[in-house]
Amino acid sequence: MPPKAPDCVTTRWHEMTYLPKPRLHHPSLQRNAAGFIRRDYEGAVSTLCAGCGHDSISAAIIQACWELDIEPHRVAKISGIGCSSKTPTYFLSASHGFNAVHGRMPSVLTGANLANRELLYLGVSGDGDSASIGIGQFVHSIRRGVDMVYIVENNGVYGLTKGQFSATADQGSKSKKGAINTDAPVDMVGMALQLGASFVASSFSGDKAQLVPLLKAAMTHKGAAFLDVISPCVTFNNHEGSTKSYDYVREHNHALCRMDFISSHAEITVDYAPGEVREVHQHDGSVLRLRKLPEGHDSGDRVGAMNYLHACQARGEIVTGLLYVDPDAADLHAHLDTTPVAFNTLGEGELCPGAATLEAINADLR
Amino acid sequence: MDQVLMSINATNDFVVKFANVNGSGSASANELFAKCILRMGVPVSPRNIFPSNIQGLPTWYEVRVSEVGWLGRRGGYDLMVAMNPQTWDADVAGIAPGGYLFYDSSKPLPKAKFRDDVTTLGVPLTDIANQNWDDPRQRQLFKNVMYLGALSALMGIERDVIVQLIGEQYKRKPALLEPNLHALDLGRAYAEQHFGPIGLRVERRDAVGKRIFVDGNSAAALGLVYGGATVCAWYPITPSSSLAEAFEKYCAKLRVDPETGKHRYAIVQAEDEIASIGIVTGAGWNGARAFTTTSGPGISLMNEFIGLAYFAEIPVTVVDVQRGGPSTGMPTRTQQSDVLFCAHASHGDTNHVLLFPEDPHECFEFAAAALDLADRLQTPVFLLSDLDIGMNQRLCEPFAWDEARQYDRGKVLTAEQLEAGAAFGRYRDVDGDGIPYRTYPGTHPTRGSFFTRGTSKNADAKYSEKGEDYVQNMQRLQRKLETAKALLPQPVLHRAAKPAKHGVLYFGSTAPAMNEAIAKLDADGMPIDALRVRGYPFADSVLAFIDQHQQVLVVEQNRDAQLRALLIEQFEIDPARLVPILHYDGTPITARFIVRAIGERVHAAEGARLRDDKVA
Numbered sequence: 001m002p003p004k005a006p007d008c009v010t011t012r013w014h015e016m017t018y019l020p021k022p023r024l025h026h027p028s029l030q031r032n033a034a035g036f037i038r039r040d041y042e043g044a045v046s047t048l049c050a051g052c053g054h055d056s057i058s059a060a061i062i063q064a065c066w067e068l069d070i071e072p073h074r075v076a077k078i079s080g081i082g083c084s085s086k087t088p089t090y091f092l093s094a095s096h097g098f099n100a101v102h103g104r105m106p107s108v109l110t111g112a113n114l115a116n117r118e119l120l121y122l123g124v125s126g127d128g129d130s131a132s133i134g135i136g137q138f139v140h141s142i143r144r145g146v147d148m149v150y151i152v153e154n155n156g157v158y159g160l161t162k163g164q165f166s167a168t169a170d171q172g173s174k175s176k177k178g179a180i181n182t183d184a185p186v187d188m189v190g191m192a193l194q195l196g197a198s199f200v201a202s203s204f205s206g207d208k209a210q211l212v213p214l215l216k217a218a219m220t221h222k223g224a225a226f227l228d229v230i231s232p233c234v235t236f237n238n239h240e241g242s243t244k245s246y247d248y249v250r251e252h253n254h255a256l257c258r259m260d261f262i263s264s265h266a267e268i269t270v271d272y273a274p275g276e277v278r279e280v281h282q283h284d285g286s287v288l289r290l291r292k293l294p295e296g297h298d299s300g301d302r303v304g305a306m307n308y309l310h311a312c313q314a315r316g317e318i319v320t321g322l323l324y325v326d327p328d329a330a331d332l333h334a335h336l337d338t339t340p341v342a343f344n345t346l347g348e349g350e351l352c353p354g355a356a357t358l359e360a361i362n363a364d365l366r
Numbered sequence: 367m368d369q370v371l372m373s374i375n376a377t378n379d380f381v382v383k384f385a386n387v388n389g390s391g392s393a394s395a396n397e398l399f400a401k402c403i404l405r406m407g408v409p410v411s412p413r414n415i416f417p418s419n420i421q422g423l424p425t426w427y428e429v430r431v432s433e434v435g436w437l438g439r440r441g442g443y444d445l446m447v448a449m450n451p452q453t454w455d456a457d458v459a460g461i462a463p464g465g466y467l468f469y470d471s472s473k474p475l476p477k478a479k480f481r482d483d484v485t486t487l488g489v490p491l492t493d494i495a496n497q498n499w500d501d502p503r504q505r506q507l508f509k510n511v512m513y514l515g516a517l518s519a520l521m522g523i524e525r526d527v528i529v530q531l532i533g534e535q536y537k538r539k540p541a542l543l544e545p546n547l548h549a550l551d552l553g554r555a556y557a558e559q560h561f562g563p564i565g566l567r568v569e570r571r572d573a574v575g576k577r578i579f580v581d582g583n584s585a586a587a588l589g590l591v592y593g594g595a596t597v598c599a600w601y602p603i604t605p606s607s608s609l610a611e612a613f614e615k616y617c618a619k620l621r622v623d624p625e626t627g628k629h630r631y632a633i634v635q636a637e638d639e640i641a642s643i644g645i646v647t648g649a650g651w652n653g654a655r656a657f658t659t660t661s662g663p664g665i666s667l668m669n670e671f672i673g674l675a676y677f678a679e680i681p682v683t684v685v686d687v688q689r690g691g692p693s694t695g696m697p698t699r700t701q702q703s704d705v706l707f708c709a710h711a712s713h714g715d716t717n718h719v720l721l722f723p724e725d726p727h728e729c730f731e732f733a734a735a736a737l738d739l740a741d742r743l744q745t746p747v748f749l750l751s752d753l754d755i756g757m758n759q760r761l762c763e764p765f766a767w768d769e770a771r772q773y774d775r776g777k778v779l780t781a782e783q784l785e786a787g788a789a790f791g792r793y794r795d796v797d798g799d800g801i802p803y804r805t806y807p808g809t810h811p812t813r814g815s816f817f818t819r820g821t822s823k824n825a826d827a828k829y830s831e832k833g834e835d836y837v838q839n840m841q842r843l844q845r846k847l848e849t850a851k852a853l854l855p856q857p858v859l860h861r862a863a864k865p866a867k868h869g870v871l872y873f874g875s876t877a878p879a880m881n882e883a884i885a886k887l888d889a890d891g892m893p894i895d896a897l898r899v900r901g902y903p904f905a906d907s908v909l910a911f912i913d914q915h916q917q918v919l920v921v922e923q924n925r926d927a928q929l930r931a932l933l934i935e936q937f938e939i940d941p942a943r944l945v946p947i948l949h950y951d952g953t954p955i956t957a958r959f960i961v962r963a964i965g966e967r968v969h970a971a972e973g974a975r976l977r978d979d980k981v982a
Contacts, residue, residue: 071811072811073808073809073810073811073812073815074808076807076808078648088817093815094811094815095807095815096805096806096808096815096818097816097817097818098648098817099818099819099820099821100644100648100820101644101820104670104671106641107641107642107643108647108651110634110641110645110648111597111599111644111645111648111649111650111651112649112652112807114597114632114645114654115597115650115652116652116653116808118808119652119808136638137637137640137644139637140637140641333632336632336634337628337629338628338629338632339623339626339629343596343630343632343654344652344653344654344806346594346596346630347773348594348771348772350623350630351591351594351596351621351630352594352767352771352773353591353592353620354767354769355766355767355768358592361588361765362576362578362764362765365578365579365580365764366574366577366579
């Protein structure tokens with residue numbers, strides 16, 4: 001058995017921040033429709049601190065992919081730099097992963113997506129990565145409508161460098177060392193709405209029942225899906241005075257509604273009275289069933305969603321749930337009118353105009 | 367016409383400079399002037415000289431006419447077409463003694479504004495335009511065509527050739543043909559009535575052959591289309607923007623699925639150069655051929671990603687159309703000053719492949735080659751062009767493509783190979799050439815996946831901070847660059863007619879001026895061998911060339927002798943063996959400059975040797 005993971009990001013083993021898992025498959029383990037066992041969706045043992053919210057998000061990603069019968073190798077996991085960006089090592093080990101440059105996950109993902117539109121692109125980022133150094137790339141990848149699931153694991157703090165405030169820390173919140181943050185926070189959910197993301201949701205790492213269906217909905221969404229997940233940092237931001245601690249988020253969580261994700265294969269049964277539910281039909285045939293919708297919120301109304309979000313924030317509430325979805329959104333490939341074939345499969349026949357054409361071009365240049 | 371003693375008489379060998387106002391529509395008339403001469407079979411080399419402005423400020427266009435075929439900038443000018451009152455004084459002052467001044471004489475100018483040793487050719491362009499057209503924009507545009515007409519009459523440019531070219535230009539807008547021809551003939555008639563032919567003459571020859579006339583940025587863009595680039599991410603910057611625009615133009619014609627109308631290309635104008643190189647890195651990682659195009663300031667921003675692509679071994683193609691640096695520097699002037707920077711871009715120990723095209727023909731060839739090299743070597747490859755090549759039309763050999771040519775996608779394991787049990791470790795040096803095997807994401811359900819990272823790792827791509835893993839990897843990267851040497855375009859040697867003690871090394875846009883300088887030095891009895899370097903890391907033959915010569919001069923267009931620094935670094939040779947000749951004022955280097963500089967150095971060396979001999 002490998003040694004137990006360290007309880008803090010300050011690695012005790014200087015030469016290893018990843019741990020292999022023993023590969024033991026029990027023959028009776030249940031297989032999903034794609035023929036994989038749940039274990040096939042896992043990754044290496046996490047080296048994050050015990051209790052880190054990020055590990056719950058990794059578990060939710062594993063759960064969502066397993067339940068959606070996604071072939072693990074048809075997923076590309078791309079991240080930047082930071083605690084959150086380390087997590088792609090801890091799920092989907094059969095997928096290619098790319099731990100890129102700090103704050104630059106969105107551009108790498110955009111390029112990867114252009115090269116092969118057939119894979120599912122999971123962009124994993126944090127609040128330092130996406131709200132500070134990489135805020136420009138966050139903004140522009142959302143604007144372009146890159147077909148991706150953009151997950152921000154938001155803890156309001158820099159963990160790997162030990163506890164500095166990040167740009168999503170609330171004004172007036174207190175650091176572990178007792179410093180008060182005086183800067184206004186970056187509201188990534190509000191920005192994503194304004195920038196034209198076609199799927200915008202917020203969640204809490206401690207609410208798996210909400211997070212898993214949201215991830216599934218985002219993974220089946222065609223277009224830029226943005227998911228901000230508040231994910232408490234147990235080591236540096238889980239104390240009294242923090243607004244990203246488990247206790248604070250639980251107390252102030254305003255869950256919009258419950259959402260069921262109904263896959264395209266499942267039989268749709270209606271067990272709610274009309275008016276109580278709103279169904280959103282996605283392109284792949286899946287259905288998002290929203291129930292217990294609050295007064296004044298409509299997930300199909302971008303302006304309304306912005307107003308609702310701001311009204312809740314003014315009351316000191318943290319809104320979680322699906323804020324907005326446009327099931328008919330066009331993605332970057334649609335904007336660029338690209339061929340449905342993955343670029344990385346095209347060869348000379350499709351790409352090279354040939355010698356005769358070049359002769360004609362030469363003739364025009366004389 | 368005032369007769370001036372000692373007027374310059376030259377046939378097919380002179381320089382005309384046009385001084386215009388930016389935004390006045392002069393560019394197309396000026397280009398037409400150059401093309402007419404080309405169509406008469408006489409080589410020309412035009413150059414745009416433009417400050418960093420959009421409208422209303424000065425711009426120049428210089429056309430060198432050279433029957434023998436020298437395409438470098440000559441220096442000086444024999445005829446000034448002075449269409450910009452703002453720059454009049456300096457424009458007139460620069461005319462070679464015995465030269466000619468063509469200007470709009472609608473408003474009388476004081477005698478002090480002219481020179482006694484220059485033939486003055488005044489044509490009332492504004493007056494004639496006002497008599498013939500009402501629309502102010504038309505007046506302006508046709509004034510340009512009128513001066514073209516007048517010049518053609520003065521210099522013996524055939525009317526039929528101009529008519530043919532105007533016809534080609536307005537193929538799709540026939541309504542514009544007639545007024546253009548009218549303007550042309552108004553200019554011709556005035557010149558014929560008021561002046562005789564001048565001493566600068568264009569006579570028909572057959573010295574152009576099959577060569578084409580194109581700018582380097584268009585050529586590179588076409589090379590990238592032919593080479594199979596599907597993803598282009600870029601951020602606008604002079605002088606490289608026209609490359610991305612040309613790529614888009616060519617793709618729209620050549621890369622559309624004929625059946626569905628869908629695009630086999632994606633162009634993203636990114637938010638900055640960091641995103642541009644990030645997109646290219648992501649696309650390269652995922653198996654598409656991708657490039658970005660930029661200039662020095664963009665390379666500065668891209669450094670972190672370039673280091674990642676080098677260390678994580680991702681194919682990336684970067685075109686750097688160099689301009690004057692550092693900082694914003696001289697954004698519309700030419701230099702070769704990103705050489706050292708690109709060779710070692712990023713923090714930490716890095717080394718990158720560089721390609722140095724001499725003209726648009728090589729821009730095409732090397733752009734296509736860069737995509738192959740990036741895939742083969744799994745590393746960033748830089749095409750180092752510059753403003754002089756990129757933004758000026760240049761006469762060059764026609765583009766060529768071998769129909770049997772196949773893209774070299776490098777060492778990529780397929781699903782079949784993985785299924786058959788191919789051993790895979792992302793960073794293992796299986797073949798001993800430093801180049802590992804890779805897999806594209808999504809290839810095989812259970813084999814071939816790996817994690818790409820900018821942190822250190824072992825040969826199986828697992829995170830590792832072990833010293834030996836790191837060192838082995840860094841040494842393998844060095845081996846890979848060693849492998850690159852043989853794959854790059856090899857140097858081109860020009861041996862002097864007689865055995866030469868001196869050698870000269872040069873690269874890129876210095877070539878046309880150097881060709882002329884070598885011929886001049888030979889004629890002056892100072893034979894010199896010349897080696898044009900076309901790629902970095904340098905081939906071993908470059909060291910052999912240095913060893914064969916008593917003194918080696920390195921000619922380049924930057925202050926810090928950057929190519930020389932790389933030569934000293936790679937070959938670990940005594941710096942005294944390489945004598946720098948540097949030109950970096952933002953104008954393209956000239957043969958006159960090179961001849962003088964080489965002459966001085968060679969004489970100094972000979973003198974020193976004679977002194978040494980006496981002492982001995």
